[in-house]
Amino acid sequence: NAGVTQTPKFQVLKTGQSMTLQCAQDMNHEYMSWYRQDPGMGLRLIHYSVGAGITDQGEVPNGYNVSRSTTEDFPLRLLSAAPSQTSVYFCASSYDRGRNSPLHFGNGTRLTVT
Amino acid sequence: GIQVEQSPPDLILQEGANSTLRCNFSDSVNNLQWFHQNPWGQLINLFYIPSGTKQNGRLSATTVATERYSLLYISSSQTTDSGVYFCAVRRAGANNLFFGTGTRLTVIP
Numbered sequence: 250n251a252g253v254t255q256t257p258k259f260q261v262l263k264t265g266q267s268m269t270l271q272c273a274q275d276m277n278h279e280y281m282s283w284y285r286q287d288p289g290m291g292l293r294l295i296h297y298s299v300g301a302g303i304t305d306q307g308e309v310p311n312g313y314n315v316s317r318s319t320t321e322d323f324p325l326r327l328l329s330a331a332p333s334q335t336s337v338y339f340c341a342s343s344y345d346r347g348r349n350s351p352l353h354f355g356n357g358t359r360l361t362v363t
Numbered sequence: 364g365i366q367v368e369q370s371p372p373d374l375i376l377q378e379g380a381n382s383t384l385r386c387n388f389s390d391s392v393n394n395l396q397w398f399h400q401n402p403w404g405q406l407i408n409l410f411y412i413p414s415g416t417k418q419n420g421r422l423s424a425t426t427v428a429t430e431r432y433s434l435l436y437i438s439s440s441q442t443t444d445s446g447v448y449f450c451a452v453r454r455a456g457a458n459n460l461f462f463g464t465g466t467r468l469t470v471i472p
Contacts, residue, residue, distance in 0.1 A: 282459070284462075289464060290464065291367075291449065291462040292462040294460070294461075297459060305458070308461075339406060341406075350411065351396060351408040351411040352408060352451070354398075356405055357404050
């Protein structure tokens with residue numbers, strides 16, 4: 250059972266480049282989300298989805314896009330990378346829209362924007 | 364959004380010692396979870412505990428929702444307990460978990 254799988258593990262971008270961080274889960278979870286982790290700031294929610302075809306913004310959505318075409322996949326797109334987006338990105342999922350079940354995290358993607 | 368405060372921010376223990384980590388939150392919640400981030404960066408869910416007490420081996424957690432706090436107890440600490448412990452809460456009616464800034468635990472052999 251793979252759980253939540255994120256790719257790539259590491260990425261270096263130049264300012265202005267675009268890329269997609271991949272996230273897939275094999276637990277049939279309805280709820281999926283993206284967080285970024287910066288030193289001293291805990292984890293902050295970027296975007297989330299409560300089911301296929303439904304997405305919404307979190308605390309820090311600017312500069313990021315998401316889509317949820319299937320239950321399993323929830324990619325995060327950086328449209329034009331900026332140094333402020335240097336961070337560790339975590340994808341997470343939970344069973345029943347997150348209301349009454351534990352949140353499971355992927356292993357993270359460390360992104361550096363130069 | 365809801366405020367989540369964790370204390371202490373840093374804790375250094377000798378192996379075998381016990382510790383208590385605290386999480387205070389500013390509003391009514393119907394979902395509270397504790398996570399451990401190990402030194403390799405992996406986030407592991409320890410407890411889903413919106414109220415009451417749960418135990419899992421050397422770890423236990425108690426949430427007193429009416430008083431807006433939760434406690435994580437670690438007994439007989441081991442070096443593998445090192446890392447950052449996060450508390451996260453969801454306000455009733457909201458969709459998302461908000462995280463505290465964590466307690467960094469270092470267990471010395």
